[in-house]
Amino acid sequence: MKFGIVFFPTVSPADKPAPQYFDEALRLVDLAEELGFDHVKMVEHYFFPYGGYSPDPVTFLAAAAGRTSRVRLGTSATIPAFVHPVKLAGKLAMLDNISHGRLDAAFGRAFLPDEFKAFGIPMDESKSRFVENVEAVKRLWTREDVVWEGTYHQFGPVxxxxxxxxxxxxxxxVTTAKSPESSAEAGRAGHHLQTVPNVMSTEELQDRLRVYRSEWAAGGREAGTERIHLTYPCVVAHDSAEARAKGRFDDERNTAALSAAVASWATTTSSAYPGYERMASIGESRFEEKLAGKKLIVGSPNQVHEQLEQLAEWFGHDITLSLGVHSGHLSVDDAATTLRLLAEQVIPKFSGTP
Structure with a gap:
């Protein structure tokens, strides 16, 4: 099992100025590098406190690359539908060079109606644009004199x-959420997988991982070479009561930010997102329910170790966990404590390195 961190800010200027948030996040990048964590990631979202401080993860990761030499740098995930594939392929290739080959390129479809509206992209086209543009990016990376005659973009030779x-x-x-077929398609295409366990039951995720691993192997690829990243909010403290109090507060703020961002689903339907209109009624955070269902990683070092052992039993010891340690609502010192306790008291109990 490997461990990294993902930055998903859920703050607005009224909560914390953006320069302060980025300064704090980069301090934690330094600490992740020092402590031996596997990766750092940054999301892509717009407009809302729910991720809105990160409209371009590549910009943040370039800053992270300049102050690190080992930790891998991941987009979590960039949205191909919102940018021309030539531009996206170039930005990511440049980051791979700046970091001397440490880029993990994760792509997602996006799911917020307001983002699609702002870019003038019909939501019903999200999947077809995603598939086409990811293929275009890969072709630009691997071939010369590329000529592309797609449905949405035409260019070349370049x-x-x-x-x-x-x-x-x-x-x-490939980032997947609610679509079971997306996991199968990722395996067939030979793409690695990242997902958020909070949006499905444990049994649903187990089934999707079985399908993904099966499709990966069916393509003639060696079993175990696939990489699976699962994302969890995480708060660790010496005292379990303190960890729970801070974890609850963070989850309540994160849920409130998500609720505001998905409100437009109350008046939106899309054939590409069946059932998403129900997201408009997310409601309260359900912290205790999430914690009991291992949708959050919160507690003392011993409690967190037990939680991680359960995740390994459910999903495999070869998974990688991307831990959300700094949404911006808790202090940067709280996030640093989480990283240090994980690195010093939890991760050493698992074989391998962070």
């Missing part, structure tokens, strides 16, 4: 510069 450092291209992850 040869991308700079070429990616990692060959044949940086690892490609």
């Amino acid at each position: 040869t991308l510069l700079p070429r990616p450092v990692q060959q044949p291209h940086p690892p490609v992850f």
Whole structure:
């Protein structure tokens, strides 16, 4: 099992100025590098406190690359539908060069109606745009004199510069949420997988991982070479009561931010997002229910170790956990304590390195 961190800000200027949030996040990047964590990631969202401080994860990761030499740098995830594939392929290849080959390129479809509206992209086109643009990016990374005649973009012949450092291209992850077929498609395409367990039951996620691993192997790929990243909010403190209080507060704020961001689903339907209109009534955080269901990683070091052992039993010891340690509502010192306690008292109990 490996461990990294993901930054998903859920704050607005009224909560914390953006320069302060980025300064704090970069301090935690330094600490993750020092403590031996596997990766740091940043999300892509717009407009709302729910992720809105990160409209371009590549910008943040470039800053992180300049102050680290080991930790991997992941988009979590960038949205191909919102940018021309030539631009996206170039930005990511440049980051791969700046970081000397440490990029993990994760792509997602997005799911917030207001974001699609702002970019003038019909939501019903999200999947077809996603599939087409990811393929275009990979082709630009791996071939010269590329001619592309897609449904949404046409270009060429062009040869991308700079070429990616990692060959044949940086690892490609696909972010999935509610669609079971997305996991199967990711395995068939030879893409790595990242998902958020909070949006499905344990049994549903187990089934999707079985399908994903099966499709990966069916393509002639060696079993165990696939990479699976699962994302969890995480708060660790010496005292379990303190961890629970802070975890509850953070989850309540995160849920409130999500609720505001998905409100437009009350008046939106899309064939590409069946059932998403129910998101408009998310309601309260349900902290205790999430904690009991292992949807959050919160507690003392011993409690968190037990939680992680359960996740390994459910989903496999080869998974990688991306831990959300700093949404911006708790202090940066709280996040640093979480990282240190994980690195010093929890992770050493698992084989391997963070």
